Amino acid sequence: MPTLEVAYSPDLYQFYRNDDAIVVVIDVFRATSAMCTAFECGIKSMIPVEHIEQALDYKKQGFIVAAERKGEVVEGFQLGNSPFHYMDEKLKGETTVITTTNGTRAIEVSKDAHQVIIGSFLNISAICSYLVKENRDVLLLCAGWKGRYNMEDSLFAGAVVNNLLVDENSFDLSDSATSANLLFESSKGDLNNFLKTSSHRRRLGRLDLEKDIEFCLQRDFTNVIPVLENDRLVRLIQ
Amino acid sequence: MPTLEVAYSPDLYQFYRNDDAIVVVIDVFRATSAMCTAFECGIKSMIPVEHIEQALDYKKQGFIVAAERKGEVVEGFQLGNSPFHYMDEKLKGETTVITTTNGTRAIEVSKDAHQVIIGSFLNISAICSYLVKENRDVLLLCAGWKGRYNMEDSLFAGAVVNNLLVDENSFDLSDSATSANLLFESSKGDLNNFLKTSSHRRRLGRLDLEKDIEFCLQRDFTNVIPVLENDRLVRLIQ
Numbered sequence: 001m002p003t004l005e006v007a008y009s010p011d012l013y014q015f016y017r018n019d020d021a022i023v024v025v026i027d028v029f030r031a032t033s034a035m036c037t038a039f040e041c042g043i044k045s046m047i048p049v050e051h052i053e054q055a056l057d058y059k060k061q062g063f064i065v066a067a068e069r070k071g072e073v074v075e076g077f078q079l080g081n082s083p084f085h086y087m088d089e090k091l092k093g094e095t096t097v098i099t100t101t102n103g104t105r106a107i108e109v110s111k112d113a114h115q116v117i118i119g120s121f122l123n124i125s126a127i128c129s130y131l132v133k134e135n136r137d138v139l140l141l142c143a144g145w146k147g148r149y150n151m152e153d154s155l156f157a158g159a160v161v162n163n164l165l166v167d168e169n170s171f172d173l174s175d176s177a178t179s180a181n182l183l184f185e186s187s188k189g190d191l192n193n194f195l196k197t198s199s200h201r202r203r204l205g206r207l208d209l210e211k212d213i214e215f216c217l218q219r220d221f222t223n224v225i226p227v228l229e230n231d232r233l234v235r236l237i238q
Numbered sequence: 239m240p241t242l243e244v245a246y247s248p249d250l251y252q253f254y255r256n257d258d259a260i261v262v263v264i265d266v267f268r269a270t271s272a273m274c275t276a277f278e279c280g281i282k283s284m285i286p287v288e289h290i291e292q293a294l295d296y297k298k299q300g301f302i303v304a305a306e307r308k309g310e311v312v313e314g315f316q317l318g319n320s321p322f323h324y325m326d327e328k329l330k331g332e333t334t335v336i337t338t339t340n341g342t343r344a345i346e347v348s349k350d351a352h353q354v355i356i357g358s359f360l361n362i363s364a365i366c367s368y369l370v371k372e373n374r375d376v377l378l379l380c381a382g383w384k385g386r387y388n389m390e391d392s393l394f395a396g397a398v399v400n401n402l403l404v405d406e407n408s409f410d411l412s413d414s415a416t417s418a419n420l421l422f423e424s425s426k427g428d429l430n431n432f433l434k435t436s437s438h439r440r441r442l443g444r445l446d447l448e449k450d451i452e453f454c455l456q457r458d459f460t461n462v463i464p465v466l467e468n469d470r471l472v473r474l475i476q
Contacts, residue, residue, distance in 0.1 A: 015385035147253035149414040176387040182424040
């Protein structure tokens with residue numbers, strides 16, 4: 001029976017590392033939601049980088065570069081991590097570069113896994129169908145907030161676990177996966193309301209990002225699954 | 239308003255570090271349960287050490303030394319981390335040394351906090367009353383299992399959060415604390431049954447430790463709170 005595990009922080013990845021697993025990187029507010037949106041809107045590929053310096057190097061080479069820290073676009077860059085930044089005809093067919101506070105770090109730590117895919121509520125059904133079809137070990141990797149546990153990523157992980165538990169014998173759950181599932185069940189499907197008190201929501205609230213939050217909590221805006229191939233994200237071809 | 243946070247692994251401590259906080263170290267199965275039992279049964283002090291080598295040095299100096307790895311007493315040592323090992327007249331008034339897989343590591347990483355105290359279901363009411371009385375920042379530090387999230391420590395953290403939330407304005411909760419509380423609420427008070435599927439429970443089950451598990455899930459076996467003073471645990475004098 002394949003394993004289904006959740007790592008609540010990129011800093012716990014080392015303890016869950018499993019080179020045979022499909023890793024789903026999760027940064028609901030907002031990096032992985034932005035990535036899913038970008039591919040739905042026709043971007044060709046995205047190069048995730050961990051540090052601002054790397055992003056700057058790409059910018060000098062003429063790339064369109066997104067850089068977000070603490071929820072805001074970093075000065076001198078064209079884009080941040082709002083999904084709305086990626087609904088732009090100009091980006092169709094382009095390769096862009098992206099660095100964010102938490103999401104790109106999670107991609108970086110897990111890059112040697114069997115496969116790294118990008119998950120968000122925006123493509124949750126596509127993600128779940130793919131994981132069922134592949135029938136192999138799964139690690140749901142929450143980007144969290146600066147190394148800390150966060151509610152929205154854990155809740156998404158729980159939604160995936162809940163969906164995959166069609167029968168009791170489909171996956172062998174880690175304690176963290178069992179717990180994420182119970183968290184999701186506590187939310188009773190009302191994610192927006194449930195997340196009202198979460199720390200990141202409050203942080204984003206101060207930045208006036210309610211519109212982004214609502215968008216990021218929508219299910220199945222797209223069927224596209226971004227996947228890491230070498231150094232870049234591309235559309236997964238199934 | 240003081241903060242109430244939960245770190246689900248000693249490896250996340252760095253992201254929650256708060257030198258003004260009281261840290262409650264939690265390793266329900268079984269290190270912190272054994273420590274609470276030891277003090278209830280009259281031990282004078284316990285020196286927690288992270289590594290087997292340090293434990294061996296103390297043994298050479300004539301100390302009674304407990305060493306546990308992977309749930310079993312390490313060869314060449316007198317004691318492990320079963321609470322029953324500490325119900326022994328011979329230990330009354332003694333200073334012993336202890337190293338365990340997860341619990342002593344959690345003590346080590348947090349030792350510079352304002353205060354480090356030892357929590358388990360065996361002294362949960364004493365812990366909660368003390369935290370309410372002190373009215374300062376609290377960090378509940380789960381020892382977990384080799385860096386990973388585990389169910390029993392998270393559940394205990396949730397039980398403490400639940401107890402401390404007598405009114406909504408008593409503490410400012412981190413996402414991890416909110417989540418632990420919801421986990422505890424999911425258990426509906428039937429801890430033993432709830433933990434039946436947890437990975438550590440299964441691990442300990444193989445070692446035939448059901449009696450230990452039942453003992454560790456008892457509430458309020460003692461009012462003693464072990465506290466770290468310099469290099470050793472002693473009884474907290476209130």
